Amino acid sequence: MAEPLVVTGGSLLDAKSEQQADLLIADGEIADIGDPGAFNGKGLEVDASDALVMPGFVDIQVHFRTPGGEESEDISSGAAGAALGGVTACLMMPNTVPTIDNPDLVSEVLRLGRDTPCDVYTSAAITVDRAGESLVDFVALYEAGVRVFTDDGTVVDSEDLMRGALEASSQFPDVVISQHAEHSAMVEGGVINQGVVSDRLGLKGRPSEAEVIIVERDIALAKQTGGRYHVLHISTAAASDRVRNAKAAGLRVSAEVTPQHLILTEEDVERLGTSGKMNPPLRTAADVEGLRAALFDGTIDAVATDHAPHSPSSKAVDLPDAPPGMLGVETMASVIWNEFVARGLMTPQRFVALLSASPAAIAGISTHGAPFAIGVPANIAIFDPRERWIIEPNELQSKSVNTPWPHKDVQGRVRHTICNGALVVHHGTLT
Ligand SMILES: [Zn+2]
Structure with missing residues (x-):
């Protein structure tokens, strides 16, 4: 000890x-x-x-690229960055190679996380191999310690599978079904937000409606099933309006937002190049305003980074060919403090709730985020x-x-x- x-x-x-x-x-x-x-x-x-x-920060959306992508990040390097950022618990996403969709792989990545300076948790996929064809074994994965299920990186397109997942989640008090909400067909081939910048650069866009349509559908399914639903990296004002209404109706719905979606817009992509490319994409100034309003009124529950490392060589290509994703876990607290608390837009209490207690509660991480007590x-x-x-x-x-x-x-x-x-x-x- x-x-x-x-x-x-x-x-x-x-x-x-x-x-x-x-x-x-x-x-x-x-x-x-x-x-x-x-x-x-x-x-x-x-x-x-x-x-x-403060209670240590909890980042419920990180990609530590293990297994299969260790040239970009591994659990040790990811957890080290997390610790430097004051993050004491991380929840990894399952879109690895192979997919984290079975108890053996869950045990393996948790083992790799054990000797790092951060508590490492993992989510598991909703569908086998994230292929969108059949549901995983929720009971076995729950017994292996999984509380968050998501096909992040891609959406669960099938309404039947999403209904099945939400029904399965309703059997457990502390399981949540998290969605990367972008309708596949609507964003196919899309590089950045569909708007003035995609027009200017002659790129195919990813329309904001692709997020809204999935969030609307999933909220309806959460209502039908009683399941618990979480929107990953929400990016549009319109989708946050849907979440606000769902909460007002008493549904078990939550949402997280990334620092970048709260601060940057599609206009920043031209400055940042491929580091400004992610899915869902950076949106418009009106979306930033809507997301901030949703953060301030409690519609959005948590900040999470979608920490998505990609090796320098993989990003050193033209925008359409670059993989989507941005770093975040090491800089989250500083960026949010600088942008919101230091400017008087957010209280320190709200800051710590958004970065610690609330994300811990969403992901069922009981050993982090609690108020100080003996x-x-x-x-x-x-x-x-x-x-x-x-x-x-x-x-x-x-x-x-x-x-x-x-x-x-x-x-x-x-x-x-x-x-x-x-x-x-x-x-x-x-x-
Ligand atoms: Zn995602």
Whole structure:
């Protein structure tokens, strides 16, 4: 067991409250909470002066490319970037080669995640091999620890299969069916958002209606089945309106949004090149406005990054040929703090709810995101809200460099990360 830690001089901030207090951490848990200085000499001192001590962040959409894509990222490199970003729990997506659609592969990737500086969880596919033909064995995968099912990367086109998946999910109290909501036929061959930029560049677009039509259909299926439904990386104002209405009707529906969809638009693709290409694509300024409104009013439950590394060579091609996806797990907290909290658009409490408690609840991750209390597992991000830094693609921990934030100057940075009571990042460096 790691030596006891004394987190001192900071302000404890969780989704419920803020107080100036120190923490004593031992045996992987918060052993005590006391006045500043109360635990001096009782363990390794972790300096949190002028910093916020928060429940560790939880990123419920990451692609760590294991198995099959380890030249772009692997579980170790992905988890290391996560820890540097204050992320103490990650949920991997199953669109690997082969697909994570069976208990053996679930056990294997969880094993690979065990000795990393982050708690690594995995989702599993909804359909066998993500082929959209037959459903996976939900019971066996549940028993293997899976709580989130998704064919992410592609949509479940078949209404019958989606209904079956939602019916299966309703048998378990804590299972969710997550959808990459883009109607396949409508986006086939599409490169970026269908709009002024796709017209200007002469590229086939991916229309926003492709998202809306799937979200609408799935909400209707959630209503019919009583199943729990989650929209991955929601990207349009119109789809977030559908989620708002579904919630008002009492349905079990949730949604997450990426930092990039909250901040960037289709216009940024020309500046970013292939690093600005993802699915669903960056949309319009009106969509950004609608997504922000949905985030602020609670329609959107969580921020998740869709951390999607692609090797530099695979991205060094023309836009139509480049694989879709952007890095995110290491920069999420800084980018959201800089853009929203530092500008007074979001409270610190809402920040920590969106990045920690709420995503943990969606994905059924019970050991992360809880308010500070004695006996709670010590998964903690210590964040300096004033430190400025510049995001340099080559300095990120990922094996890939396709960040949508190259050379961006941001305010707010993770100083230390504690995962299961161990100090895994100390003064911005992996231990
Ligand atoms: Zn996706």
